[in-house]
Amino acid sequence: MQSTAVKSRKVACPGCGETTEYSTANPFRPFCSERCKLMDLGDWATEKFRIPDATPPDLYEPE
Template sequence: MNKRIVSCPQCGEPAAYSPDNPFRPFCSQRCRLIDLGQWADESYRIPLADPTQPDIPPLDA
C-alpha cells in the first residue's frame, strides 16, 4: 500500500498521512500541539459574513 504524503498544516513539511503516523495530518507532536494551542487561545476564528447586517429581518418589513 502506498503512503500518502501531505504537507503539514502547521509548518508545510511533508508528513505521511497513514496509521503509521500518530500525529497525522501533522508531521510531529510539536506541530500538533502548536495547532491545538492556536485553537485554545482562539487564534482561529470563523469570520462573519457582514457584522453590520442583522441575521433577522425587522418585524415591520
C-alpha cells in the same frame, strides 16, 4: 492475485509545511510531529483560529 501493498500518501504538515506521511503509522497525522499538533491546538485555544458565526450581532439576546 491482488497486491496488498498500501501506497503511502504524502501531505504538507498544516503547522510547518514539511512533507509527512498521512497514514495510521503517523500518530500525529496530518501533522508531522507532536509539536506541530500541539501548536495548532494552542492556536485554537487562544482563539487565533475561529469559526465565523452567521448570526447577525443584533439578534443575540442581551445578558
